[in-house]
Amino acid sequence: MNVVQVQELTRIYTTTQGFLKQKKRDILAVDxxxxxxxxxxxxxxxxxxxxxxxxxxxxxxxxxLPTAGRALVMGHDISRESxxxxxxxxxxxxxxxGLYRRLTGQQNLLYTADLYGVEPPIAxxxxxxxxxxxxxxxxxxxxxxxxxRGMAQRLxxxxxxxxxxxxxxxxxxxxxxxxxxxxxxxxxxxxLTGQGKTVFLTTHDLWEADQLCDRIAILKKGKxxxxxxxxxxxxxxxxxxxVEVETFGMPEEKRAGLEAALKTSFVSxxxxxxKQTIAIQTQNPNEVTAQVQQLLKGxxxxxxRVREQSLEDVYLRLVQEDKS
Amino acid sequence: xxxxxxxxxxxxxxxxxDYLAQPMWPFWLTITPFAFALxxxxxxxxxxxxxxxLYVVLGSGAMGMWASALGGxxxxxMQERRWGTIVYTFTTPASQLWIAAGRSLVHAVIGLMTLAxxxxxxxxxxxxxxxIASPVAFLLAVLLTILAxxxxxxxxxxxxxxxxxxxxxxxxxxxxxxxxxxxxxxxSVLPDWLRPFSYVLAPTWSLKAIRLSVEPGxxxxxxxxxxIGLTLLLTMVxxxxxxxxxxxxxxxxxxxAELERI
Numbered sequence: 389m390n391v392v393q394v395q396e397l398t399r400i401y402t403t404t405q406g407f408l409k410q411k412k413r414d415i416l417a418v419d420x421x422x423x424x425x426x427x428x429x430x431x432x433x434x435x436x437x438x439x440x441x442x443x444x445x446x447x448x449x450x451x452x453l454p455t456a457g458r459a460l461v462m463g464h465d466i467s468r469e470s471x472x473x474x475x476x477x478x479x480x481x482x483x484x485x486g487l488y489r490r491l492t493g494q495q496n497l498l499y500t501a502d503l504y505g506v507e508p509p510i511a512x513x514x515x516x517x518x519x520x521x522x523x524x525x526x527x528x529x530x531x532x533x534x535x536x537r538g539m540a541q542r543l544x545x546x547x548x549x550x551x552x553x554x555x556x557x558x559x560x561x562x563x564x565x566x567x568x569x570x571x572x573x574x575x576x577x578x579x580l581t582g583q584g585k586t587v588f589l590t591t592h593d594l595w596e597a598d599q600l601c602d603r604i605a606i607l608k609k610g611k612x613x614x615x616x617x618x619x620x621x622x623x624x625x626x627x628x629x630x631v632e633v634e635t636f637g638m639p640e641e642k643r644a645g646l647e648a649a650l651k652t653s654f655v656s657x658x659x660x661x662x663k664q665t666i667a668i669q670t671q672n673p674n675e676v677t678a679q680v681q682q683l684l685k686g687x688x689x690x691x692x693r694v695r696e697q698s699l700e701d702v703y704l705r706l707v708q709e710d711k712s
Numbered sequence: 713x714x715x716x717x718x719x720x721x722x723x724x725x726x727x728x729x730d731y732l733a734q735p736m737w738p739f740w741l742t743i744t745p746f747a748f749a750l751x752x753x754x755x756x757x758x759x760x761x762x763x764x765x766l767y768v769v770l771g772s773g774a775m776g777m778w779a780s781a782l783g784g785x786x787x788x789x790m791q792e793r794r795w796g797t798i799v800y801t802f803t804t805p806a807s808q809l810w811i812a813a814g815r816s817l818v819h820a821v822i823g824l825m826t827l828a829x830x831x832x833x834x835x836x837x838x839x840x841x842x843x844i845a846s847p848v849a850f851l852l853a854v855l856l857t858i859l860a861x862x863x864x865x866x867x868x869x870x871x872x873x874x875x876x877x878x879x880x881x882x883x884x885x886x887x888x889x890x891x892x893x894x895x896x897x898x899x900s901v902l903p904d905w906l907r908p909f910s911y912v913l914a915p916t917w918s919l920k921a922i923r924l925s926v927e928p929g930x931x932x933x934x935x936x937x938x939x940i941g942l943t944l945l946l947t948m949v950x951x952x953x954x955x956x957x958x959x960x961x962x963x964x965x966x967x968x969a970e971l972e973r974i
Contacts, residue, residue, distance in 0.1 A: 401969060446969075449803045453966040466954035476804040485796030488726070490733035495726070505715040547800070555755070594847030 391555055391586045392425035392448065399443050399610075417443040419610035420457065425555075425588060430581045432592045435607030436707055441590040444560050444607075448588065449479045458490050462554055464622040476665065477506075477555045480548035482563035484540045487532045493519065493543050494528040497550055505553035506570035511550075518546035538569030545576055555586045562593060574600060598699040608707050618699050625654075628698050631668040631676050634690040638664045648681050650676065654705045663690070670699055723814025729787065731818070744779065745826035748772035749833055752896060760764040765840050766923050767829050767896055774857075774895040774919055781861035782868065784819025786811070786882035798873075799972055802965075808873070808959045809866070816865030820858045827854075829962050849930035855919035857945045860914035863950045870957040873965065876973055885901060916947035921942040971972030 399418040404410045418440040425431040433441045446452040448459055450470040460466065464472040488496050494515060501511035519525040522542035532540060542562065548556055557576065562570040570593075577600055580587055591597050597604055598618045605615040614621055645668065647655050653670040671674045673694040680692070731737055752772040756764045792798035794812040801811060844850045868885075872878040892909045894902070899910040910916045921939035930936045965971045 449970070451799060451803055451966065452969055455965075470804050474803055479800070479801075479803055481796075481799070483796075485945045486796055486800050487795065488730065489795060491726070491729055495729055499722055500800070500804070501803040503801060503811075504719050505718060508718075551804075574946060 389427045389566060389588070390424040391461040391462055392423075392588065393433075394424070394444075394448075395422050396420045396459045397447065397459055398455050399440070399447060399452065399624070400455045410704050414612055415424060418447070418454075421605075421607070421612050421621040422457075423609070423612060423648075425586060427586055428584050430577070430587045430589065430600055430604045432524060432601030434592075434597055434604055434703060435590075438611040439607040439608055442559055443513070445479070445557050446471055446589065447570075449477060449557050450474055450579075458614065469675040475525045475551075476553060477557060478504075478548045478551055478553040478577045479588060480544050480561050481543075481560070482541070482558075482560035482636065484537055487540060487543060487547075489533040492529050492531055493524050493535070493546075496543065497546055498530060498536055500547050501550050512550070513628055514550060515546075516661055518549055521549075521570070521694055532574075538565055540568065541565055541573060543574060549580075554568045554587070556580060558587060558589045559587070560591055562591065562596060562706065573605055594698070594700040594703055599627040604699075606703060606706055613647060613706055621702050622697055622699060625669065625697070625702055626668045626671065626697050628671050628697055631673050631680060633668070633680055633684070633692045635664045635666065635684065636688040636690055637662050638666075638684070638687050641689070643682065646680070649679065649683055654709070656701075667701060669705060680693060716807060719810040720814045723811045724818055727784075727815045727818040728825055730788075730791075730878060731784075731822070739826060740780075740898070741822070741829065744796050745772065745776040745829050746833060748775045748779075748826075749830045749838075755896060761841065765834070765842055766926065767874045768838070768840060769834050769842060770874040770919060770922055771825075771896040773827030773914065774832065774893065777820065777823030777857065777861050777888055778889055778893075778895070778915075780823030780826060780862065781816065782882045782886050782889070783867045783879075785816055786872050786878035788815050788819075789878045791820065793876065793972075796972065801973060802888070802962075805814070807958075808869070808962065809955060812866050812869035812891055812954075812958075816862040816869065817858075819970045821861040822857050823861060823893040824854065833923065845927050845928040846925045846930035848935060849925035850922065853918055853925050853936075853940065854941075856912065856931045856940060856947070857915060857918040860918050860943055861951075861956065863947050864914070867950045868959070870954065870961040873961050876970075889913065889915075892916070895919065912946065914943045917942040917946065 397418055398420050401412050401415045401417055403415065405413060409645060421444065427523050433444065434442050443452065447454050448461060448466060450466050450473050453467055462476045462558045497515040497518065498511060501515065506514065524539060524542055524546065527539065532543065533641045535543065546560050562573050565573065574596060577589065589601065601618060603615065603617055604621060607613050614624055616624065624705045642655055650668060653668045653676060656667050668676055668680065677692060677694065720741065720889070749768065749772045752768040831842060835842055875881060885929050892906070893913050893916045894910060898921050899907060899916060902910060917939045921936055923931060924936040924939065
């Protein structure tokens with residue numbers, strides 16, 4: 389059963405510039421996307437900043453209206469039956485905003501339970517259970533302003549489950565968290581699908597998406613450029629391997645030379661201070677390794693290895709391929 | 713309806729929690745009304761005792777109620793935007809109108825506390841004699857005044873949802889409302905062309921009703937009853953407008969995507 393059905397969804401933001409003579413400008417954020425999410429699925433959405441991920445979530449959670457196209461959540465039209473949609477969903481955004489900071493964790497949850505119409509005796513019981521689930525039961529009576537970022541995010545998770553939703557939308561729920569806190573949130577996300585919940589997740593963390601998601605849609609400039617399981621996405625760019633080279637203090641002209649010489653392969657360079665990591669996706673790793681060693685003569689090479697391609701490699705290739 | 717009442721009760725409870733959690737609330741409840749009372753005392757120190765009592769206590773009390781009802785509603789909305797909670801409440805099935813109703817009622821009642829406080833200050837420290845000849849009429853008029861202020865807060869909630877400068881608008885609006893409602897003087901002193909603004913404000917009539925209720929036999933006084941009736945009528949009109957505007961505002965916000973902007 390499809391719990392989310394999206395057909396040709398489009399969203400244009402109109403902005404105005406100037407004071408006396410105002411000029412209107414249209415920005416196409418989501419450009420005719422179509423997809424379905426199945427019941428109990430953990431569906432991921434990846435894409436660079438401004439690709440339209442958050443806008444898609446905002447439309448599906450009834451915060452925004454689409455400019456064109458149609459979306460159904462649990463069989464209800466998000467434009468015309470927003471109340472019916474809201475009763476069956478919940479949303480979790482990443483970051484510290486979205487909580488009543490002067491209220492306690494427990495008060496935040498009780499208030500949200502009332503907004504969702506949860507019967508008070510059920511709400512009392514559920515609040516206690518959720519606080520325990522996210523490990524905040526000992527700090528339930530403390531004001532949220534005293535919580536760490538990780539604790540606030542855990543409270544967001546509890547808040548997002550307060551109405552026992554069928555579909556949970558999560559927009560970068562691990563953003564800015566330390567590894568331990570992010571691990572905790574990921575565990576809980578995985579646990580949710582075990583409970584039969586459908587999760588719609590956007591993230592910038594490709595490892596997280598690879599580990600968690602059943603299927604992933606990759607968005608670029610408002611369009612879906614790929615949609616499949618992580619395993620199939622990895623195959624999308626062919627039977628390639630990655631030659632990964634770590635260098636120290638590589639000059640810019642060397643990098644340009646490398647990219648020009650390896651035109652048939654996809655090259656991405658990540659810089660970490662004075663160090664660079666060059667990832668070359670190729671079908672001929674041995675040939676490329678030899679070529680790279682030749683091209684990088686005079687550059688301090690710290691490590692060179694051949695590995696299987698990751699989701700990150702595929703993602704970078706897909707979103708950067710036709711950058712021109 | 714059951715869910716609406718649950719949301720209303722939750723909004724009342726949350727507003728009280730939030731109000732008491734703010735370090736400034738003792739200041740708002742004591743210093744501000746006292747300042748209003750002092751202004752009124754100096755304005756009316758040469759007035760006859762009856763006028764003095766009515767305008768010092770009721771006038772400054774009404775100013776306090778305005779400040780609380782409008783200020784509280786705009787502050788709550790600004791806070792919801794700043795904290796990003798408005799986005800979450802918007803995506804719940806709860807009606808924003810009922811949330812705003814609970815919030816507005818709390819702020820109007822807090823405003824009533826300032827009226828009571830000013831009455832106490834006036835009697836204890838300023839030697840003002842307060843005699844209410846028709847307590848039932850007085851109570852009815854006061855309750856309607858609270859309702860009128862709460863509904864105005866509700867009516868303005870839609871507007872506050874649309875703007876990122878709710879507090880600035882509240883500051884500007886409250887000054888006008890002090891003038892138009894005649895909180896410190898009868899509206900008959902206003903120029904003719906300004907009076908229509910006063911006539912469409914429910915507190916203009918409810919405050920008049922409060923002033924009449926200090927006279928004996930107010931419940932049988934047609935002037936008093938007319939003021940009560942007009943207050944009720946205008947409050948109903950505001951309610952209908954608030955209900956209509958809320959729907960329009962929500963639709964507009966889903967198109968303009970301005971709810972999250974701070």
